[in-house]
Amino acid sequence: MTALPAQGLAPVQRLQRINVAGAILSIVTVVVAVIWAFPIYWAVVTSLKPENETVRATVEIWPDTFTFEHYRFALFETQIGSWYLNSVGTALGTMVLTVSASLLCGYAISQLRFPLRQPLWWLILASFMVPTQVLIINHFELVANLGLLNTWAGIILPQLIHPVVIIVYKQFFDGVPREFREAAVMDNASEWRILTRVYIPMNWGVTTALCIVTFIWSWNAFLWPFLAVTRTEEMTITVGITQVNDAFGVYYARQLSAAVLAGLPVALAYLLFQRRVTQAITLSAGIKG
Numbered sequence: 001m002t003a004l005p006a007q008g009l010a011p012v013q014r015l016q017r018i019n020v021a022g023a024i025l026s027i028v029t030v031v032v033a034v035i036w037a038f039p040i041y042w043a044v045v046t047s048l049k050p051e052n053e054t055v056r057a058t059v060e061i062w063p064d065t066f067t068f069e070h071y072r073f074a075l076f077e078t079q080i081g082s083w084y085l086n087s088v089g090t091a092l093g094t095m096v097l098t099v100s101a102s103l104l105c106g107y108a109i110s111q112l113r114f115p116l117r118q119p120l121w122w123l124i125l126a127s128f129m130v131p132t133q134v135l136i137i138n139h140f141e142l143v144a145n146l147g148l149l150n151t152w153a154g155i156i157l158p159q160l161i162h163p164v165v166i167i168v169y170k171q172f173f174d175g176v177p178r179e180f181r182e183a184a185v186m187d188n189a190s191e192w193r194i195l196t197r198v199y200i201p202m203n204w205g206v207t208t209a210l211c212i213v214t215f216i217w218s219w220n221a222f223l224w225p226f227l228a229v230t231r232t233e234e235m236t237i238t239v240g241i242t243q244v245n246d247a248f249g250v251y252y253a254r255q256l257s258a259a260v261l262a263g264l265p266v267a268l269a270y271l272l273f274q275r276r277v278t279q280a281i282t283l284s285a286g287i288k289g
């Protein structure tokens with residue numbers, strides 16, 4: 001048998017190392033995916049169990065019997081329709097107002113020159129590090145004094161400021177070549193026309209991604225809607241699912257069925273727009289490069 005040349009062994013060894021590394025990475029990815037998905041699986045399976053099976057001392061990965069009684073209760077014996085409507089309305093309102101205000105703010109800080117521009121930017125960066133929970137009391141006093149408790153406006157107003165959205169827009173506008181702006185200025189375009197005809201068409205992908213993320217943030221918000229709303233019919237879905245219990249105690253399967261229904265629209269939206277978000281991030285990175 002003819003021995004392989006010594007110089008021919010190196011590529012083979014490198015290929016073997018790459019295959020081993022790829023196999024290890026695949027195994028780690030599968031393990032992490034299983035760990036991440038197991039709570040979702042547990043919630044769905046538990047929501048399909050009879051209530052007496054949820055309080056057993058033994059842990060059962062698969063129920064003995066399935067029932068859709070808890071979903072029937074959540075759909076027809078609660079105000080889940082109103083909760084969905086409130087969540088959709090407040091999430092859309094928060095998304096539109098937040099993205100619009102952040103776009104204008106990011107553009108102004110990036111492209112315009114005005115007094116205290118740099119201190120304002122530093123303030124926005126600093127506010128990014130402040131937990132929103134610290135401002136809860138101030139927000140509640142403001143909304144209460146304005147008479148906006150138990151209203152969509154009261155839910156939306158304190159959620160409008162997301163420094164991270166402003167930062168993303170500002171960084172995007174910084175990455176757009178100055179030649180585009182200079183050409184528009186030479187054509188005597190107004191500032192508003194430059195923004196709407198030059199910059200916004202370039203960042204539709206970024207805006208789409210930020211709209212989806214902001215919508216999900218607002219949909220999943222719990223603490224502030226929980227404090228701002230006291231009437232059951234005005235609650236959002238994340239707060240409303242806490243109302244499926246009664247005076248006799250906690251019904252775990254019933255509560256999890258409501259939680260599954262609450263998360264279903266967001267999960268479907270993510271699955272539908274996942275490719276769009278990926279393309280948006282890739283497009284924005286390409287323009288900046």
